[in-house]
Amino acid sequence: TYAAVDGVDFATFFHNNDPYNLRLTAALRMTATFPYVLPVVKLPSTPNINIMDAGLRDNFGMELSNRYVHVFRQWIKENTSRVIILQVRDTRSHEVFPPSEMNTLGKMIYDPLFAIQNKWEPFQSYAQGYTKDYLREYMGDKLEYVTLQYIPELGKKSAPLNFHVTAKEQKDLLNSIYHQENTKEMQKLLRLLATK
Secondary structure, eight states, X not given: OOOOOOOOOHHXXXXXXXXXXXXXXXXXXXXXXXXXXXXXXXXXXXXXXEEOOHHHHHTTSHHHHHHHHHHTHHHHHHHOSOEEEEEEESSOTTOOOOOOOOOSHHHHHHHHHHHHHHHHHHHHHHHHHHHHXXXXXXXXXXXXXXXXEOOOOTTOOOOOSSSOOOHHHHHHHHHGGGSHHHHHHHHHHHHHHXXX
């Protein structure tokens, strides 16, 4: 039997596989799975390691980032002036979704099946908020978070998670950076980078 391990250092664990020449696109593909279209990737280890979809565990990268800072916290305190964690999200961090109306038989049957999927991102946002607070306890003012979010134009539906994004959806995605919340976060980032 093997002990349960939920994360390994790729470069150390696969040092015989030329890990520093792994393409970014290959790493992104490995962590993006979808039934039939993007199958699970198995790494060359004994036993094989299956790479699960990154969004299932940590869609926004906060758990991994916080764990990294936690592991190296002493070195960071001694050798750096600050850590800035830049998070780029495809959804708002604490978006409130209206309750679904169960006014048809179809909705009564199918809505519960998709409830977890539809609420997964808000659940992760709230859960990761606790880890951010925990990390601040021992990093103090050496840790800063900057969050950029995709915020669709008022009244528009979000661009779909898809292999093809229309020109109109691309424009909406790009224009989101100019939203007031993102502008404020960009100013914060520039201010943090300018101070020593």
